[in-house]
Amino acid sequence: MALRLEPDLLKKLEYLHVVARRAFAGQHRADRVSETRGRGLEFADHRQYSPGDDFRHIDWNAYKRLNRLLLRLFDEEQDLPIYLLLDASRSMGEPVKFDQAKRIAAALAYVGLAHLDQVTIIPFGEAMQAEIHPGRGKGFIVQVLDRLDGVNAGGQTNLYESFKQFAARGKMRGLCVVISDCLDPGGCEPAFKLLASAGHDVDVVHLTSPRDRQCPMAGEARLVDEETGELYDVELTAGLASAYERTFGQFVREVEVFCRRYGLGYLHAQSERPFEEIVLDALRKGRVLA
Numbered sequence: 001m002a003l004r005l006e007p008d009l010l011k012k013l014e015y016l017h018v019v020a021r022r023a024f025a026g027q028h029r030a031d032r033v034s035e036t037r038g039r040g041l042e043f044a045d046h047r048q049y050s051p052g053d054d055f056r057h058i059d060w061n062a063y064k065r066l067n068r069l070l071l072r073l074f075d076e077e078q079d080l081p082i083y084l085l086l087d088a089s090r091s092m093g094e095p096v097k098f099d100q101a102k103r104i105a106a107a108l109a110y111v112g113l114a115h116l117d118q119v120t121i122i123p124f125g126e127a128m129q130a131e132i133h134p135g136r137g138k139g140f141i142v143q144v145l146d147r148l149d150g151v152n153a154g155g156q157t158n159l160y161e162s163f164k165q166f167a168a169r170g171k172m173r174g175l176c177v178v179i180s181d182c183l184d185p186g187g188c189e190p191a192f193k194l195l196a197s198a199g200h201d202v203d204v205v206h207l208t209s210p211r212d213r214q215c216p217m218a219g220e221a222r223l224v225d226e227e228t229g230e231l232y233d234v235e236l237t238a239g240l241a242s243a244y245e246r247t248f249g250q251f252v253r254e255v256e257v258f259c260r261r262y263g264l265g266y267l268h269a270q271s272e273r274p275f276e277e278i279v280l281d282a283l284r285k286g287r288v289l290a
Contacts, residue, residue, distance in 0.1 A: 003102055003149040005110065005141070009276055013107060014114045014138070016289045018082055020175045020201045021263075047071050079136070080117045081174025083200070084108055085166070086151070088123035090227045091183045093153035097209040097271040100278070101179050102148045104205060104269070106141070107279045108177060111289060114138040118174070121148065124162035125155035156227040157184040159191035166195075173199040177288065182206055182255050189258050196262060203265030203288050206255055210272055215244035 049058060049069035062070045084105045092098050105121055112119040113134065121132035121144065132147045134140035159180070176195050182188040182204070195202045215236065223232040234240070252268055259266035267286030269278050283289045 003099070003106065003145045005103065005106055005145070009107070009279070010110060010138075010141070012280060013111050016111050016284070017115060018080065018108060018112050018117065018175060018177075019287055019290045020080055021265075022201060024080055024172070024174050024201075079115075080112070081172045082108070082112045082117050082119050083166075083171065083174060083176045084119070084121045085163075085176055085178045085180075086121060086123045086148075087125070087157065087178070087180035088129065088151055088153050088155075089125040089157040089183075090154050091157060091181055092207075093226065094209055094211055094271075097181070097207060097212075098153050100269070100271045100275060101207050102151065103275055104179055104207070104278065104283075106144055106148055108283075108288070109134065109144045110138060110141045113140055113144075118172075119144075120171075122166065123151045124159075124166075125153075126158045126161065128162050128165045158186065159184045159188050160186060160194060163191045163194045167198040174201070175203065176200045177203045177205060179205045179207060181208055181212060182251075183212075188255060192259065192264055193262065196264065201265075202259075203286070204255070204259050204267070205283075205286075205288065206252065206266065206268045207271055208252065208268065209270075213245065213248050215241040217241050 047070065049071050057071045059070050059072045062068065086101060086105050088098075092101060109119045109121060113136065116136050118136070119134060121134075123129040123132075129151075132144065134144045134147075157180075159182075178192070178195075180188070184191070192202055192204065217238055218236050220233070220235050223234060224230070225232075256266050256268065258264075265287055267282055267288060269282055273282070279289075
């Protein structure tokens with residue numbers, strides 16, 4: 001079934017903003033106030049007139065009161081560079097989980113597009129894949145859904161190598177939202193540090209499924225590593241299943257603790273949760289949206 005977002009949800013998303021914890025300089029005017037003083041719509045302050053300044057911005061009312069030439073300054077409204085880094089490795093290939101990941105990316109893209117932000121979606125696995133540049137404005141959500149619908153999960157996870165390639169592209173600093181199960185044999189922490197050290201704000205949407213978190217008790221079994229194809233013959237006992245679930249829970253907590261310690265946004269999103277709850281409730285509590 002084609003990827004889609006319900007019209008009622010789109011209307012609700014238009015009232016939200018993607019949140020960055022600090023100001024970034026964009027390239028175009030948008031529905032977002034920056035710390036830059038320019039020719040925006042909202043009055044901010046005055047400064048002394050200097051030869052060469054645009055005389056059209058002189059505040060003549062202030063001149064009448066103070067007998068001084070003052071310029072009116074305005075808050076410049078600028079777009080936020082938003083990079084949606086979508087994990088498309090084979091471990092994300094479980095249909096329900098990957099569908100949720102793509103829909104989360106689409107919803108965040110729509111919020112950005114609706115406020116004229118710069119939105120770039122980049123699927124990755126072992127390396128960065130082709131970027132999706134939908135343009136500016138909410139009408140481009142159709143293109144976003146169509147392009148995301150064609151993204152397939154495959155290959156091994158290498159967060160660090162993928163993000164190193166992203167950083168090497170010299171992107172304008174902005175907000176990076178990573179949507180991933182964080183199942184990288186090399187660990188996800190060095191990769192997240194790399195993004196932050198490149199000057200980006202980083203939010204992590206840690207998406208897991210029941211299949212990730214739970215170990216079925218089935219006696220003797222052959223387990224297959226989804227990404228490498230390696231086989232493991234094990235006897236699944238109640239004790240082993242319980243140990244697996246504890247270990248996975250600890251893994252999730254460690255990723256969250258790391259993100260909090262280094263000032264990164266974090267949200268643990270469970271793939272079986274209703275999509276609208278993830279977007280309108282969980283992402284807002286995780287301060288990805290406001």
